[in-house]
Amino acid sequence: MISKNNNLPQSWSKFLVIFLVTILLSQINLPFLNDIRLIPDYFIALIIPTIIFRFKNINIFIVFILGILVDLFIGELIGQYAITFLIIYISNFVLHKFFVFKSPSQVIFLYFILLEIGFLVIGTTSISYLLQNNDMYILLYKNIMTIPICFVYKLIFEKMSN
Amino acid sequence: MAKETGSKKLKLFNTQESPILPFFLLLLISISLMSYDHRYQINYDIKQYISALNTPIKFIINTPSTIIQNFKIYLSDQEGLHKKIQSQQNEINLLLLDAQKLQSLENENANLRKILQIKEIVKKEVIIAEIVLPNQINGIPQIVINKGAKDNIKLGSAVMNNQGLIGQVTQVNSDSSKITPITSNQFAVSAISNKGSINGIISGTGNPVLEIGQLPAYESLAIGDYFLTSGLGGIYPRGIKIGKVTKIIPTYNTQFNRIIITPFSSPLSFSEVMLIRNNK
Numbered sequence: 001m002i003s004k005n006n007n008l009p010q011s012w013s014k015f016l017v018i019f020l021v022t023i024l025l026s027q028i029n030l031p032f033l034n035d036i037r038l039i040p041d042y043f044i045a046l047i048i049p050t051i052i053f054r055f056k057n058i059n060i061f062i063v064f065i066l067g068i069l070v071d072l073f074i075g076e077l078i079g080q081y082a083i084t085f086l087i088i089y090i091s092n093f094v095l096h097k098f099f100v101f102k103s104p105s106q107v108i109f110l111y112f113i114l115l116e117i118g119f120l121v122i123g124t125t126s127i128s129y130l131l132q133n134n135d136m137y138i139l140l141y142k143n144i145m146t147i148p149i150c151f152v153y154k155l156i157f158e159k160m161s162n
Numbered sequence: 163m164a165k166e167t168g169s170k171k172l173k174l175f176n177t178q179e180s181p182i183l184p185f186f187l188l189l190l191i192s193i194s195l196m197s198y199d200h201r202y203q204i205n206y207d208i209k210q211y212i213s214a215l216n217t218p219i220k221f222i223i224n225t226p227s228t229i230i231q232n233f234k235i236y237l238s239d240q241e242g243l244h245k246k247i248q249s250q251q252n253e254i255n256l257l258l259l260d261a262q263k264l265q266s267l268e269n270e271n272a273n274l275r276k277i278l279q280i281k282e283i284v285k286k287e288v289i290i291a292e293i294v295l296p297n298q299i300n301g302i303p304q305i306v307i308n309k310g311a312k313d314n315i316k317l318g319s320a321v322m323n324n325q326g327l328i329g330q331v332t333q334v335n336s337d338s339s340k341i342t343p344i345t346s347n348q349f350a351v352s353a354i355s356n357k358g359s360i361n362g363i364i365s366g367t368g369n370p371v372l373e374i375g376q377l378p379a380y381e382s383l384a385i386g387d388y389f390l391t392s393g394l395g396g397i398y399p400r401g402i403k404i405g406k407v408t409k410i411i412p413t414y415n416t417q418f419n420r421i422i423i424t425p426f427s428s429p430l431s432f433s434e435v436m437l438i439r440n441n442k
Contacts, residue, residue, distance in 0.1 A: 023219060024219055024222060024223070026299060026300040027219060027220075027223055027295070027296035027298070027299050027300075028223060028296070029295075029296075029297065029298065036298055036301055036303055037301070039298060039300070039301035040301070041300060041301060042300065043300065059181070060181040060184050060185055060188060061184065061188070064188045064191075064192070067192075068195075071205075072205075072208060072209070072212060073212075073215075073216070074299045074300050075205070076205070076302065077195075077196050077199050077200060077205060078195045078196065078198075078199040078204065078205050078208070079191075079192040079193065079194075079195030079196035079199065080196060082188070082191075082192045082195070083189065083192040083193065083196065086185060086188050086189055086192060087189075089181070089185075090181065090182070090185045093181060125196065127200065127348075142301075
């Protein structure tokens with residue numbers, strides 16, 4: 001995503017619908033999934049395609065406001081998702097500064113890196129659990145469901161931009 | 163992958179304006195907000211104000227379960243209901259018998275307290291509520307009940323069910339309240355063992371078990387013993403079951419053991435809970 005993509009959906013209303021559906025999804029249990037660690041982080045999954053696609057040429061201030069909104073609706077601490085989104089945004093900026101992500105495999109790699117950065121920030125700022133009490137596979141568990149959800153959002157953004 | 167050239171003026175692949183300065187500014191704001199919220203809990207206050215915005219979402223989440231429950235009631239046959247009423251009637255009779263015994267014990271206790279000039283036990287008010295969805299938000303478990311400020315629910319009330327202690331009310335909205343479960347790492351309660359000889363502070367771990375971090379090794383505690391609320395502090399009445407000892411782990415300091423306790427209560431969605439409020 002080197003140059004500005006002018007084919008992007010220039011509609012905040014569509015984004016608002018996606019955002020509201022995401023709030024709804026984040027509070028619904030997935031069928032046949034009893035392990036709460038497998039519940040995906042929908043907001044990290046949403047913000048990564050939003051930043052990568054540069055939806056409405058999204059800037060860092062809007063990313064921050066989105067983070068604060070997420071914190072107000074579903075967060076534990078005000079500022080937790082804001083800081084996560086900011087770090088994802090800046091990581092994407094820095095990565096694009098030094099590397100080209102053109103081929104599908106490179107783009108998938110970028111998604112994966114940004115997801116892991118998001119999980120690390122959320123994990124280290126969380127107050128609902130202590131790191132030493134959680135098993136070492138917590139990141140793996142989180143990835144299992146969040147990666148597919150992230151690519152679903154990616155597909156939605158691609159469809160919207162067509 | 164690009165190779166960097168010597169030119170300092172060369173902008174590499176990203177043609178956006180540099181967001182580095184705003185990033186550090188916003189990062190500072192975020193950290194300040196987090197610190198302030200962690201210290202003063204402003205999140206709870208703000209969430210109370212915006213809880214009305216969440217009401218449609220809660221309604222949508224709970225609607226399928228409500229429909230299924232109503233449908234089950236609609237389909238249940240007369241004979242089945244009759245049997246259920248009969249069994250519940252028998253249960254009520256047995257409980258009434260117990261209540262009579264308790265009443266006489268309570269009177270006896272009150273008389274003894276008068277003789278010994280011990281302060282009267284604070285009268286507690288019990289409010290029945292139901293656990294509703296969502297039972298998790300973004301992967302973080304939580305317990306929400308269908309009663310709030312409108313039903314006179316107060317912050318800090320103890321919550322229990324027929325199995326034992328569940329937690330404490332930590333957020334009150336107009337028509338719902340949020341409970342911090344005993345397993346939360348922000349929870350602690352003063353407890354006494356069923357034999358009455360061991361006192362300790364039981365705390366949540368963030369995992370499905372509770373613990374007493376350091377209990378003197380000379381205390382005669384065995385696996386299978388259980389703990390009850392001690393009543394110290396005045397929030398939780400004395401005698402509510404908390405959990406059963408499942409592990410006794412020696413620590414590096416040989417004078418102390420770490421006690422792992424499995425809670426008795428496992429609150430399920432759409433089950434009833436009781437809120438205990440001090441009538442001071």
